[in-house]
Amino acid sequence: MTPRKKRRLYLFAACAIGVGSATALSLTALSSTLTYFLSPREVLAKNPAPGMSFRLGGIVQVGTVATTVVGGTPTTHFDVTDGQASIPVTFSGVLPDLFREGQGVVAIGSMTSSNTFSADEVLAKHGASYMPKDVEQALQNAGKWNPKFGPPPAASTWNTLQVKSSSS
Amino acid sequence: MNENVLAPSAVPAGGASWLHRYANPGRFLRLARPCLPWLAGFSLILTVTGLIWGYYFAPADWEQGDAARIMYVHVPAAWVAMAGYAALAVASFFSLIWRHPLADIAAEEIGPVGAGFTFVCLVSGALWGKPMWGAYWVWDARLTSVLVLFFLYLGHIALIRAFDNPQHGHRAAAILALVGAVNLPIIVFSVQWWNTLHQGNTISISGGSKIYITMLYPLLISSLGFYLTFITLVVARMSASIMEKKTRNLLLAAAERS
Amino acid sequence: MTLLNTSQFAAFINGAYAVxxxxxxxxxxxxxxxxxxxxxxxxxxxxxK
Structure with a gap:
């Protein structure tokens, strides 16, 4: 094989890999993971068999978080809600830093026979609103927002808000 | 060249002769040379200002604390990755329909730069995901579609150089770039169309950006810096490519004479 | 001026900027x-020439 042909072959292979993986990834995404998680309502409607692995996503319901430490490993119980339905979740291990009541989470695991969700992994899903701490405090103090109960009010009410204390 | 060529009667059939007249490589080179130092200067000033502002002076986020500072590199890189691909698709369109040499050069030089910015977007995103979400990578629709964008860039880079006849390479790569452009709206709307771990869009052109003003300014400056850097790099690489071709032609002509 | 060696996530933030x-x-x-x-x-x- 001439070096030129060889080079063509290699380049062709590189293209094929690039294009092939692009297509394969799109197809993978399109078939099964277009939706990354199921909401509690969808889970109740689908009623997945115990032991079948899936991702459950929603908000950590206020007042449902309880942690017990057994043999050095913390086990946390909390409910994940979408505002209409809720599912109790059990997780043993260290929760992500952002975990709190009212926080969005995605839990990976399966249902148990006792209708609770046993999570192997818990990921935090944070919001798309960015503001300094003192603006958040000002909104809380004014009674306009409590992060435990959902996203902040319309951005136009706070994204140029003047606060007394200086940040940074 | 006769400068009075805009008269309709002077435009030959095809209608696109203005393109060839006003966007020929020689003219591009003459226009680009005095612009490049200015472009490079503004790129540097804005990028450095935006990054230092974001890293040191912008306030920490209420929810994510200092980790939100990764936004000032991640978001501009993501925007440039997508805008660069849009530019690649436009160049490919002109290359395919009009066979314009400057469009071919543009497509060839946008690819590697765009791939680099996409890589920065992916890496900075992973470094943001680990401390906040708890995972470097998840296969949700937003992350997957940006990874596909990266592979489209890599495929384009390889394909445009894969043929002995450069025309064939430009043609094939242009088709790939145009087919791949369907991925751009998927990236933008993925967070609205499907459940994703990635959060929704913070900045919206139709008003109501969900970001406090002292964090918006460094983000915009940094983005402007990244955009200008991209433009500077592409214009400089296109100029270099044109000069390399000129040199080659001169050497070929000299070889033929002797 | 906030210096980021104080953040517990400094390695991630600095890494992203460094890249x-x-x-x-x-x-x-x-x-x-x-x-x-x-x-x-x-x-x-x-x-x-």
């Missing part, structure tokens, strides 16, 4: 070298 800055610096240096080289070679070739 970006190294990329921008490297690609700018490569492009500048290529541009200068192309300019020099073209001038040389035109002079020898």
């Amino acid at each position: 970006s800055v190294i990329f921008l610096a490297a690609v700018s240096a490569l492009t500048l070298a290529r541009y200068r080289n192309a300019t020099r070679r073209l001038a040389q070739t035109e002079a020898n």
Whole structure:
């Protein structure tokens, strides 16, 4: 094989890999993971068999978080809600830093026979609103927002808000 | 060249002769040379200002604390990755329909730069995901579609150089770039169309950006810096490519004479 | 002025900035070298014509 042909072959292979993986990834995404998680309502409607692995996503319901430490490993119980339905979740291990009541989470695991969700992994899903701490405090103090109960009010009410204390 | 060529009667059939007249490589080179130092200067000033502002002076986020500072590199890189691909698709369109040499050069030089910015977007995103979400990578629709964008860039880079006849390479790569452009709206709307771990869009052109003003300014400056850097790099690489071709032609002509 | 060695996530934040800055610096240096080289070679070739 001439070096030129060889080079063509290699380049062709590189293209094929690039294009092939692009297509394969799109197809993978399109078939099964277009939706990354199921909401509690969808889970109740689908009623997945115990032991079948899936991702459950929603908000950590206020007042449902309880942690017990057994043999050095913390086990946390909390409910994940979408505002209409809720599912109790059990997780043993260290929760992500952002975990709190009212926080969005995605839990990976399966249902148990006792209708609770046993999570192997818990990921935090944070919001798309960015503001300094003192603006958040000002909104809380004014009674306009409590992060435990959902996203902040319309951005136009706070994204140029003047606060007394200086940040940074 | 006769400068009075805009008269309709002077435009030959095809209608696109203005393109060839006003966007020929020689003219591009003459226009680009005095612009490049200015472009490079503004790129540097804005990028450095935006990054230092974001890293040191912008306030920490209420929810994510200092980790939100990764936004000032991640978001501009993501925007440039997508805008660069849009530019690649436009160049490919002109290359395919009009066979314009400057469009071919543009497509060839946008690819590697765009791939680099996409890589920065992916890496900075992973470094943001680990401390906040708890995972470097998840296969949700937003992350997957940006990874596909990266592979489209890599495929384009390889394909445009894969043929002995450069025309064939430009043609094939242009088709790939145009087919791949369907991925751009998927990236933008993925967070609205499907459940994703990635959060929704913070900045919206139709008003109501969900970001406090002292964090918006460094983000915009940094983005402007990244955009200008991209433009500077592409214009400089296109100029270099044109000069390399000129040199080659001169050497070929000299070889033929002797 | 907030110095980020105080954040518990400093490694991630600094890493993300480092990757970006190294990329921008490297690609700018490569492009500048290529541009200068192309300019020099073209001038040389035109002079020898």
